[in-house]
Amino acid sequence: MYFGVDYYPEHWDIDLIESDLKRMKEMGVNIVRIGEFAWHLMEKEEGKYDFSFFDMVIEKLNKNELKVMFGTPTATFPAWLAKKYPSILSKDEKLMVRSFGGRRQYCYNSDIYWEYSEKIVRKLVSHYKNEKSIISWQVDNEFGHEGSDMCFCEQCQEKFRSFLKEKYETIEKLNETYGTIFWGQTYNSFDEIPVPLKTITTHNPTLQLDWARFRSYSLNNYANSQIRLVRELKGEHQTVTTNLSGGFFKKFYDHEENTKELDFVSYDNYPVWGGLKEPVSPAEIAMTLDFIRGLQDKNFWIVEQLMGAQGHNVIGYLPRPDQAKMWAYQAFAHGCENMLWFRWRGMTKGAEQFCFGIIDHDNKDGRKYNEVKSFIEDMSKYENVVISPIHSEVAVVYDFDNVWSWNYQQQSQKFNFTDELVRLYSPFYEQNINIDVISVKKDFSKYKVLVLPVMQIIDKDLQEKLESFTEAGGTIVFSYRAGIKDKDNNIHFGKTAPCLVKEMTGIEVVEIESLQEGQDVKIESVVETSSDSGKCGVWRDIIKTVTATPLYRYKDKFYDEYACVTVNKYKSGEVYYIGGGVNQEILENIASEILVKNGIKGVKSSKDLEVYPRNIDGEKYLFITNHSSEEKEFENIKLNSYESTVVKL
Numbered sequence: 001m002y003f004g005v006d007y008y009p010e011h012w013d014i015d016l017i018e019s020d021l022k023r024m025k026e027m028g029v030n031i032v033r034i035g036e037f038a039w040h041l042m043e044k045e046e047g048k049y050d051f052s053f054f055d056m057v058i059e060k061l062n063k064n065e066l067k068v069m070f071g072t073p074t075a076t077f078p079a080w081l082a083k084k085y086p087s088i089l090s091k092d093e094k095l096m097v098r099s100f101g102g103r104r105q106y107c108y109n110s111d112i113y114w115e116y117s118e119k120i121v122r123k124l125v126s127h128y129k130n131e132k133s134i135i136s137w138q139v140d141n142e143f144g145h146e147g148s149d150m151c152f153c154e155q156c157q158e159k160f161r162s163f164l165k166e167k168y169e170t171i172e173k174l175n176e177t178y179g180t181i182f183w184g185q186t187y188n189s190f191d192e193i194p195v196p197l198k199t200i201t202t203h204n205p206t207l208q209l210d211w212a213r214f215r216s217y218s219l220n221n222y223a224n225s226q227i228r229l230v231r232e233l234k235g236e237h238q239t240v241t242t243n244l245s246g247g248f249f250k251k252f253y254d255h256e257e258n259t260k261e262l263d264f265v266s267y268d269n270y271p272v273w274g275g276l277k278e279p280v281s282p283a284e285i286a287m288t289l290d291f292i293r294g295l296q297d298k299n300f301w302i303v304e305q306l307m308g309a310q311g312h313n314v315i316g317y318l319p320r321p322d323q324a325k326m327w328a329y330q331a332f333a334h335g336c337e338n339m340l341w342f343r344w345r346g347m348t349k350g351a352e353q354f355c356f357g358i359i360d361h362d363n364k365d366g367r368k369y370n371e372v373k374s375f376i377e378d379m380s381k382y383e384n385v386v387i388s389p390i391h392s393e394v395a396v397v398y399d400f401d402n403v404w405s406w407n408y409q410q411q412s413q414k415f416n417f418t419d420e421l422v423r424l425y426s427p428f429y430e431q432n433i434n435i436d437v438i439s440v441k442k443d444f445s446k447y448k449v450l451v452l453p454v455m456q457i458i459d460k461d462l463q464e465k466l467e468s469f470t471e472a473g474g475t476i477v478f479s480y481r482a483g484i485k486d487k488d489n490n491i492h493f494g495k496t497a498p499c500l501v502k503e504m505t506g507i508e509v510v511e512i513e514s515l516q517e518g519q520d521v522k523i524e525s526v527v528e529t530s531s532d533s534g535k536c537g538v539w540r541d542i543i544k545t546v547t548a549t550p551l552y553r554y555k556d557k558f559y560d561e562y563a564c565v566t567v568n569k570y571k572s573g574e575v576y577y578i579g580g581g582v583n584q585e586i587l588e589n590i591a592s593e594i595l596v597k598n599g600i601k602g603v604k605s606s607k608d609l610e611v612y613p614r615n616i617d618g619e620k621y622l623f624i625t626n627h628s629s630e631e632k633e634f635e636n637i638k639l640n641s642y643e644s645t646v647v648k649l
């Protein structure tokens, strides 16, 4: 197993390196990640490549028997390049240039950037292809992060038009698909089509979805060409990866497409960031880890694991003693096999003065150093468990077309895609089972339960895939707005919602209501033996059951004969429909009912105590992480605030 740190020897007086490496070794580190922002250090002037600094660093790392993950440096480019070719700089929605000074401001559609990044990467990887200590290449750094997936410049505009031309072939076809007759937007030729800059009210929804697809294509075209380049040049003993940042569903690129050619997926795990007063929920962190594992359907690396408080200009929540360590346990539970922490030591200069690492600015081994050290000691004992594959019987399914469609048309002020995904992930997570988070392109046949949160785009292909799933006896859970749109982001004509999945769900959505801040409607159980009641916010579908059985109905004057939650027996399976932003308690009851019916056994634990099962060769292990500041107990095992442990049953 690899345990390591993100190290930036170029940030420090080089005399510190010997003691840094010694302390890292003492902490248990066997790998460091270097290089990913150091283009200028490698090419101070155009064409004058010089890797002597890193040669020296690698020599020292070798002496200490430390392995290396080397980052290609294209996430930040040298000032001379921006000065010579300002067209490499991307532009925002108001056509303002993103100036040199931050990071990731390059345009994915700049031919010049392609050329220069190819040159530096060629030189760098060729230089180190025989270097034994470099066992992996990290391509670029966090593609698409911090808004860098968007650019509205002239180069993008031109390539967007070509992209549309290739897709639609004729302008008539595009006009027809977009419905440009509306507001008299009909185009006579492709060169009249705008990129969606700021306008009054909003752009055409199909144009917006095509724009998102184009952004994804632009980013992945660049990323995959870089990945292929590194693969072509690297040594045989070296692998290729890239590090993904969080916030997946706010980004405009298909992550599966981005990672499909990598040897393994790497993730930067930051459960808290600048400005947040508390970390994201345990369920949401778990969901992100399951998403990362789902990309290649295999275990992954974390190459940046948070240890201290983070933030550029505004700092966020301070992880409490043992809390960041607990997040490391949680990550290994969910399929992380190797981990590097960000960063070895907090920097005194530059934009990340307030991104705290393992060591603080005082350069002393403190609490965080000891936490990492003890974590490495502990986790090293479980290598066989850590590298074992995770098999889930429940999958939460997303589709980036659907995510982007929502992104442009939230339909309720309270709508947030990630929240809606977590709303349905969370009740299953609470049962302490293995869950995969996968794209709609994946094979469904190995699962017993599929959960499709707010899947408003459902076309014939997906409908058929879901039909076969129910034929094989599977259970499907939809939530509101399911199936109302086609792949062009247009509403199905002549069909009652949920359109292509109407028969499957056995319902008709007769009316809809967008619910705003503070507007929750009451719902109550219609099952005779239950007096359960709850509420629903963000949205509600007002449902008439056809073949389905109502489970909850609305409890208000005009709609009390209509259902909010239903279940339908369909083919050999069952299909649930959650018609709104229903509260967690109700969803947890539904989830446990589904698991019981499908013979999936969860583990009972108290709130905020995650008990994640791992099965290996008939042996069962539990990764127990206490996400709360209170002491918790699980089957006579006491866990202090934020304490974690691994037990063998």
Ligand code: GAL
Residues within 6 Å of the ligand: 141, 142, 145, 245, 268, 304, 310, 311, 342, 352, 355
């Ligand atoms: C990550 C990034 C690192 C560093 C870190 C700060 O998103 O990859 O380079 O900026 O955040 O927390």
